[in-house]
Amino acid sequence: MTTQHTPFARKLGAFVALSPEELGLLDQLHSRRRTFPALRDMVYEGQVERSAYILASGRVCSYKLLPGGTRQIVDFQIPGDFLGLRSVLFRTADHNIEPITRVQASEVQAQDLLDAFNTAPRLAAAVLWAASRDEAMVVEHLVDIGRRDAKQRMGHFLLELGARLKLVGLGSSDGYNCPLTQYLLADALGLSAVHVNRVLRELREDGLVSFQQGKVIFSDFDGLVEFTEFDRHYLDHEGPLMK
Amino acid sequence: MTTQHTPFARKLGAFVALSPEELGLLDQLHSRRRTFPALRDMVYEGQVERSAYILASGRVCSYKLLPGGTRQIVDFQIPGDFLGLRSVLFRTADHNIEPITRVQASEVQAQDLLDAFNTAPRLAAAVLWAASRDEAMVVEHLVDIGRRDAKQRMGHFLLELGARLKLVGLGSSDGYNCPLTQYLLADALGLSAVHVNRVLRELREDGLVSFQQGKVIFSDFDGLVEFTEFDRHYLDHEGPLMK
Structure with missing residues (x-):
């Protein structure tokens, strides 16, 4: 595990000593790289299109807006973190995600994750660990x-x-x-x-x-x-x- | 999915339409059934023995004790819920779990989960869903x-x-x-x-x-x-x- 790996691989590597094959599968999850400007929601509560992202660079916050207009920031995400993992697993996003800076993120669909779990079940354990840590x-x-x-x-x-x-x-x-x-x-x-x-x-x-x-x-x-x-x-x- | 299945299977069944084989694997996770009296911690913060449980009957609460003596209850668990999933994935328990009533729970070790994921990767997705819902x-x-x-x-x-x-x-x-x-x-x-x-x-x-x-x-x-x-x-x- 060296700095040439993505932050996501470094993070999962803290839980599972990743094999070259497993690292390759994680790299494949980064194939759909997108850039987002600051201050415009990437994911909004109630959204039904089920995409998640892995943050590659920049900082975002996830928050809930209450009907009265107040907002509660649930957490900040940093490189290597999943954005909207729950949106992929659930039918709709249950929170909003806003870039604080310009960010780069890789789009991940539910099927990508399931395919990776099928090929390397240890990755499922690693992702479960990351979700539990969140x-x-x-x-x-x-x-x-x-x-x-x-x-x-x-x-x-x-x-x-x-x-x-x-x-x-x-x-x-x-x-x-x-x-x-x-x-x-x-x-x-x-x-x-x-x-x-x-x-x-x-x-x-x-x-x-x-x-x-x-x-x-x-x-x-x-x-x-x-x-x-x-x-x-x-x-x-x-x-x-x-x- | 009928009432003859465990609460755990009913819950995961809300996410994944479980096959007879997958239901059989979930049943196997219930082989080490234990009974716990009310009001005595089943899992305590800092514990290093890494067991989790699936609650079969009764009610428990999970809480953190602050050094000043106040306690924050994080959540209550009901039948079908994991108790201490994080304790299995991490090295030590990061919270306490106390039965509110007499409870029955099935002990699950990390290896049991990994074996089930290896055999049926869709179960990994279902457990990830349950953890995300938590x-x-x-x-x-x-x-x-x-x-x-x-x-x-x-x-x-x-x-x-x-x-x-x-x-x-x-x-x-x-x-x-x-x-x-x-x-x-x-x-x-x-x-x-x-x-x-x-x-x-x-x-x-x-x-x-x-x-x-x-x-x-x-x-x-x-x-x-x-x-x-x-x-x-x-x-x-x-x-x-x-x-």
Whole structure:
């Protein structure tokens, strides 16, 4: 597993030690590459055309719009993540997906996935692992909003995003590039933009982490882990479980 | 697909029209049946023994304990649901699972699942669908806590649970048996027990739904759907997608 592989292969490779044949099958899933501009929904709730995407570059967010007009960002996706996997498996998309930056993504249809599972059932286990990991992150966000205070919530979020980016080669324990605005953070964390601004200032003044000019820098990584009670077990990537 | 099949087979059958061979494989997953008493954790966070279960009868809840002692119930599981699927795929359990009633459950190991996927790759797609549906429910709970008021949240929760129970033959649009206490509802919905009590009284007085003596009765199902903006697309079971 080297950097020449796609972020998707790097991510699944954290769960399954992929054979050359399995890597070849993953490459085939990237044959329909498309480019999407920022800020225009790629997938919208209620859409019946069942396509999913694997994100190759850029950043997107997935969100639900409530009828009253408020929006809840469910998660941000980074390279290697599935976009709209549920839309492929279900008949209709149950959420919206909006590119935050210009993105490149590979279109995947239900049949492509089923064909790959037929040829290499271990890939099914790997995709199931990736989906379970996504669920684990949503669970953490639920805990965030239900039970963590705003400062812990923000710190926890920045650590989680860092761990995910590190896995696909886009970040380190020092920090990472982050194109998210304070408005996006607010809609993800259930805070107001003003509150986001204040919490980020407090975390910076505490010497734990700074987020300025599109860069997250961990000034005290271990301190932030302790403060936020961040337990990275739920992200689980200490090397492949299936050899 | 008849009532003689397990709730698990009924649930997966909503996604894949199962062949006799596939049903036989699902039956084999039920060979290690175990009984668990109420109120003692079946799986605890940090546990490294990697077993999952398929719930055959009874009710359980999955929850995270925060170091401060508060708990967030992530979801309730009903017959046919996986318990601790993530614990099998990951190295350690990332949450706790506690029986609310006495339960019967079948132990499933990672290898059992992989063997079944190898023999019948369509089962992998069905399990992936079930896991995605679980994620969709957690997403709704995130929206609940982030953006819905207490009364809508409660109504939405009771409708969702009803739709899930109906799928496995344990409920109808009239209502269902529900062994959940107000304390459990409080920990799931991010409310106090007193608040739960008040919200349930308001919903009953509005003539929408009552929850008394272990029974949920929908007095005005359509009215409750409208009030809570309940969109059952994310539960998606209008008949098998894969024939």
